Amino acid sequence: MIIREIRKELKKHVEKKYRDGAERYVKEGIILYGVRAFTVRKMAARYFVRIKAKKKEEIFELCEELLKSDYSEEKTIAFSWAFRTKKQYAPRDFFIFEKWLKKYVTNWGQCDDFCRHAFGELIDQFPRFLPEVKKWTESKNRWFRRAAAVIMIYPVRKRKYLNTIFEIADRLLLDDDYLVQKGYGWMLKDASICYPQEVFNYVMKNKSKMPRTALRYAIERYSSAMKKKAMSKARV
Numbered sequence: 001m002i003i004r005e006i007r008k009e010l011k012k013h014v015e016k017k018y019r020d021g022a023e024r025y026v027k028e029g030i031i032l033y034g035v036r037a038f039t040v041r042k043m044a045a046r047y048f049v050r051i052k053a054k055k056k057e058e059i060f061e062l063c064e065e066l067l068k069s070d071y072s073e074e075k076t077i078a079f080s081w082a083f084r085t086k087k088q089y090a091p092r093d094f095f096i097f098e099k100w101l102k103k104y105v106t107n108w109g110q111c112d113d114f115c116r117h118a119f120g121e122l123i124d125q126f127p128r129f130l131p132e133v134k135k136w137t138e139s140k141n142r143w144f145r146r147a148a149a150v151i152m153i154y155p156v157r158k159r160k161y162l163n164t165i166f167e168i169a170d171r172l173l174l175d176d177d178y179l180v181q182k183g184y185g186w187m188l189k190d191a192s193i194c195y196p197q198e199v200f201n202y203v204m205k206n207k208s209k210m211p212r213t214a215l216r217y218a219i220e221r222y223s224s225a226m227k228k229k230a231m232s233k234a235r236v
């Protein structure tokens with residue numbers, strides 16, 4: 001019933017012009033109703049009030065029903081609901097989330113939404129799974145490789161796991177997928193908020209090998225002088 005209501009309401013908020021622009025921005029792996037993100041997130045919060053008393057397992061079943069949809073807006077709601085159950089997370093949920101990443105994530109926006117919130121929170125609670133995250137860097141699935149980096153943004157903002165971040169960056173350093181490069185560059189950029197010198201030292205050490213796309217993301221928060229230093233003789 002609630003999922004039918006959500007789908008009915010989403011259809012009421014469709015903006016074709018917005019949909020066309022969003023599809024061009026994401027470029028691939030996306031099907032949209034055409035509902036603005038802030039509207040979708042408001043809906044997620046409002047409908048969650050009606051299900052928050054349910055057991056986590058029941059909420060996850062509803063999440064998966066939404067994730068089976070081709071529409072990104074429904075997946076956004078599912079990931080939002082999963083994050084809102086964070087106080088009930090248990091270690092076994094890692095395998096549920098990993099399955100969702102494999103089966104239902106089809107573009108970089110979904111990857112980032114899931115990993116920067118629900119999945120990032122779970123890893124922060126249960127760091128025993130960091131070795132599994134590191135293994136994702138060897139996956140043939142580009143979203144797993146991007147996820148290995150993006151998932152670390154959540155805990156690094158709490159000043160955690162810097163060594164793990166550098167290890168993941170090492171593993172992805174020469175990845176030839178530009179979306180993976182952007183992912184680990186973004187991870188380094190956010191790590192530089194809490195660890196500016198350590199990240200800059202890492203960049204300087206690896207700039208001759210690091211693809212320019214990743215490098216530009218990694219140094220975004222530094223001064224013009226430091227950016228210039230990092231970009232000198234950088235790999236093209």
